[in-house]
Amino acid sequence: MATVGAPDTLPTGTPVSSLHEALDQCMTALDLFLTNQFSEALSYLKPRTKDSMYHSLTYATILEMQAMMTFDPQDILLAGNMMKEAQMLCQRHRKKSSVTDSFSNLVHRPTMDQFTEEEIHAEVCYAECLLQRAALTFLQDYGLLQLEEGASGHSFRAVLCVMLLLCYHTFLIFVLGTGNVNIEEAEKLLKPYLKRYPKGAIFLFFAGRIEAIKGNVDAAVRRFEECCEAQQHWRQFHHMCYWELMWCSTYKGQWKAAYFYADLLSKENSWSKATYIYMKAAYLSMFGKEDYKPFGDDEVELFRAVPGLKLKIAGKSLPTEKFAIRKSRRYLSPKPISLPIPALEMMYIWNGYAVIGKQKELTDGILEIITKAEEMLEKDPENEYSVDDECLVKLLKGLCLKYLGRVQEAEENFRSISANEKKIKYDHYLIPNALLELALLFMEQGRNEEAVKLLETAKQNYKNYSMESRTHFRIQAAILQAKSSLENGSRSMVSPVSL
Template identity: 55%
Template sequence: MSRHGRGDAPCAPHCSPLSLQECLEECMEALDLFLNNHFAESLDKLRPRVKDSMYHALVYATVLEMQAMMTFQHEDIVSAGSTMKRAQEICQRFRKKTSMVGSITSLGKSSGDMFTEEELHAEVCYAECLLQRAALTFLQDENMVSFIKGGIKVRNSYLIYRELHNFISSKKLHKGPNHFHLEGGVSLGIGAFNLTLSLFPARILRLLEFAGFSGDKEYGLSQLHEGATTLNLRSMLCVLLLLCYHTFLSFILGTGEGDVADAEKLLKPFRVRYPHGAIFLFFAGRAEEIKGNIDEAVALFEDGCKAQQAWKQFHHMCYWELMWCFTIKRAWKMAYFYADLLSQESCWSKAMYVYMKAACLSMLPPEEARPFGENEVELFRQVPSLKQKIAGKSPPTEKFAIRKARRYKAEQPVRLPVPVLEMMYMWNGFSMIRDRPDLTEGMMETLVEAERTLQDTLVNEYRVDDSCIIQLLKGLCFKNKGQMQAAEDCFNKVYQSEKKIKYDHYLVPNALLELGLLYAQLGHKEQATKLLQKAKNNYKDYSMESRTMFRIHAALSKLKTDTSDEESTEL
């Protein structure tokens, strides 16, 4: 009999023991319910066996973790962490009892006979619990002790995945009937580690106790792709990770080099199988948004909201994207409407949402009536008081919003010139409209108008900073339009104003980053590398620094890859 029916905790009443294969099949059914928006039913199916089945415990905790990551509520994060810890304890019961160090240390030296199929599955489930707990640790608390604890969990998880991968590759293993689920778990782990580590600059890896480790992005993507395109329990997680990378991470922490075509190819079978699946409608919307098809994106996000009512946090993800879609369309009142909905319903960052409400209203002409009689000056003044006071980390964008809103404390505040477009830049929104000249032209009109207004106002302490913000964003618009010399001039104006900038010190390293990306696009790789190295090494302690450093790292990595490709072609 399988140990799924034995152990420290008894099976639920009227619940007969299941074999490993039966457990896997039942968890697949629960995931199917989840992807069809039947969230409560999915959890109900898993709950009776969470104390005696490692897979039920892991999948149940995974669903709760996904919910916690969407709500960003402290109690949800703590609850998900406790559930994942209990799942890890269940997995530990099924691991091979070898030594105090743990069963995995003997994996590399063993023959396949030393591990049962169930014990190998226990290793991969245990590693997955560690990995997910580490993700929650980073999300939950920003003190260094927690950060290092998370790093230790990540390292232990990495070592288990690495040994399992080597063990499976060595052909020592006798393949059990559920081997494809085991391989899927290893593909998820190896793929996630390689892809994630490839995104991190070296100094952040050192902070995470990962000195000496680095990821191979292409190998990570190929492992995840393998896991995503074979039918196994982790294929959904592999798909979600790939979709997150191609449609979010490559933009927010990179230079927008994600493969949207690949994302759409991965989405296609899921869109057919789950036509009303909220998750897949959301990612389909994001893919259209990235391509600049804003109306199509809006329709998909709205469908995602209509598809289910059980988990409001899915709605919040859609509201966030709808806010940016209407920002790109310069429909300021509609963008305000979604920022307002988020400020009322979502706990991720009240300061950010209220800042965006104020930012959208500030784009309207002074004489135009404000929705609900709200006033942007009053809203900006509220922002600092809304900073998160829970143990959870404050998002860097929230800290940025609070800094920007401070100037409204004055009795006669100097208005921010284009706050909503400045924040759009922080999310790399200008790269999404590079293939849409009409939308880029609209942005340019707004910036030219803001420049005119700035020139007509009295000189003040913010003048140079405000002018440089406009120059940086105009440079992006010129680049989108293919007017490279004009773009270069704009970025250089910001760099040349370095000593005159008083508050927005983030502008100079970002102008150098954009100039480096422009030169890379033109094929001037040596100049591009010098500028990116200058941005990386000469500036610190500025707003949104980590995000800029991620982008610089992505740009330098891409240049290095391109250069090595050229060299191999020449050979």
């Protein structure tokens, strides 16, 4: 599909002849945005955002789409402020009600013929603003039915709803859930938009996410590369692709490629310098002794730099950043003891084993690396980190064994972590996560009652550990899944006679 040419910018003083014309112009702006002409879309709308409800709403909608894609705090703040301005503009055009009118409306529902055409549009736009402001918080109160209803329509609301649902299916549920994603639903949502906007960077990115979750890593890489090639204006979009390409390289054990993308992010993106430098160091530590280390970088020096890069947003640090800083502190001593497999540990934090678990070849490759690390730990003299490192390796090894169908061995590895609970000094997050993974293993075997007990123990008995919120999200998702299976099982056991 050829990209839409940017129309002339609307002069500030030019009146919009009708609300319907305003709608047409806003759809034109949305087309510009979806064909990668991001700045053109915003420039086209901006002159009318102070006096046209639809221009103001569409401008804020595009900013919100960007915010939902980048999760950048500044983007979210900007979108929220603009949506608030749009809401205030709509409020000025809404039907003015007296005290008598308000009382009357309690008794008699107002009819459409009581409103002018402008007031009707103002009501719709006002409601749209409320919906979209609420959409920024939908991740907390997971409003899926409303989003699904919105996604099935044909207004520009549908685009935002589709994008929110794609974020939900391909990010939220995957990273903060059990890894069981409704891929069919995600593909169904994406298909018509990818067909209409085959070079639309947003939709190419989601296509890449879907391929990655399916375990089709090579296909995912192609989609992310297409996404980067599709547009050059929105560099943050490239950064999102670099992040995904970094993980795709990790899944394949391609440490140099993964390092390359982490390096690009550390130089071009400001989301979390600490995380990016940590990942650079993590990948360098995975290099073989004979491998050339680019730019003369040294992993020890990079790890030592991480704590000094701490960033606070609204007074709080990013959880991933705090995790990276805690792990890096062991390098601050004059004779640091190396982390065993830091890249594969961080891959667990981002639920990457649910990706490799869908491809035996990838799982075998990662298991081989983990097994070698385990053998090295057994040979090394004992130190203050020994038990923590051994338990980490057991957790990751157990995951690979689970996905390879070696259930008994996986269970033994997960149980060994709880057995060493009192000996773990630093990585206390390993214990509730081992219980979580053991519970998920039981759920696959239909042992849902045992799974729920383990999950409740993990939820109630452990506090103040690394990535606690993320683990709690996963535990809660697993509890809901296990209890749902128990309820369905109970229903199926009830005979028609007893009903």
